[in-house]
Amino acid sequence: ARSAAAPALPERQETPRTAEPARPEAGGWARQVQQLAQQQPAQTSASGSSDAPAPWKPPKDDPFLRAARDQQGRPAPLGRRLAARLVDTLVLGAVVSAAAVPLWAKAVEHIDAKVEQAKQSGETVTVWLLDGTTGGYLAVVLGVLLVAGVVLEALPTAKWGRTLGKRLCGVRVLDIEAHDTPRFGAALRRWLVYGGLGALGVGVVGALWCLVDRPWRQCWHDKAARTFVAAGKR
Template identity: 70%
Template sequence: PQAPAPAPGPQAQAPGPQAQPAPFSGFPPQQDGGAAEGVVPWKPPTTDPFLAAAQEQGRPAPLGRRFAARLIDTLALAVITGAAAVPLWGPATDHIDAKVEAAKQSGREVTVYLLDGTTGPYLAVVLAVLLIGGGLYEVLPTVKWGHTLGKKVCGVKVLDIESHDTPPLASVIRRWLVYGVLGVLAVGVVNAVWCLFDRPWRQCWHDKLARTFVAEK
């Protein structure tokens, strides 16, 4: 009798194609053609997140506080300018009175100009004190601390529009010169009220040219 043939053992199978992992899409898996259970579908933001973050770091100050701060600073500048103008007031009025009296004594119709070679330099001195003295009052504290006396009292400060930090010296000087020159030219009222309509940073013209804005502390 022949020995039984050995039972055939398991044969090695040729390796088949390996399953490849699904590529990562960044979105939750979908079930039954809809969103994953308990997952809110992603939606694009409706507002600019960078602008929102910037406003959180430095929000424009309320207009009431800005007005109060400017009023305090204007009174301080008036005191500084008055200290230079008062000593010149007497000589200027005496000179004008003398011109008027001379015109009366002449018996002719004479035009008396209030601004001449004597009173003109007096006016120039007062304007120089206003621009230079006021510039020192505004520029130095703003560069160092970001605020003047009035802004400190009212809780507001001047910031750079991009860095939201204390503005550099060049910007602060430009800011004051534009404000001062526009004020001397009687356009300062329009400059001051421009912040009522400007969005989103409530800038006046001098802020726009200096790339600054007034923020609340």
């Protein structure tokens, strides 16, 4: 008998049937939600871990964060700044006066001698108050003022951020970007601008600029040095 192999028929692919969602009974949604809410804590305690986010808790007071905020500083009250400037001015003025008063007496004697000599000549003579002698005295006084300003203002500002007056009044000078003690270059520039504006007669305007400046209450010498006066512990 001759046997012939029957051709293989392709298997029929059965299309997966999607399970129809169970139709909840009337009024059964609230019951199912309640059951799921009761099952979730039980599953969490059994597995020991859960992907659910932890509940939000208000942050506690971090002493390190508070210290960082305090270190950043805020603009000092204008009354304390004015008191500190008055103390620094008195100290600087006392040092400069110790050298200027004797030289002033010598300059007056020199000018009186020139005037007396002009009277004895019997001619109309122009007496210049500023000559080689009095100009030398003035240069000495300016040199003392510059050196005293560097020693009493720039160096303490660069090292501690405060002068004697600022220490007594509880304020300090900070860099406006780093909120830290300024470098010596910035402290020196701050003092030179302050002293130069004072010598030109506009120092009061530059110092009073802090009344209208916002938000750091900067004077002109603070803007030149990119600093501000902050409230700090004494």
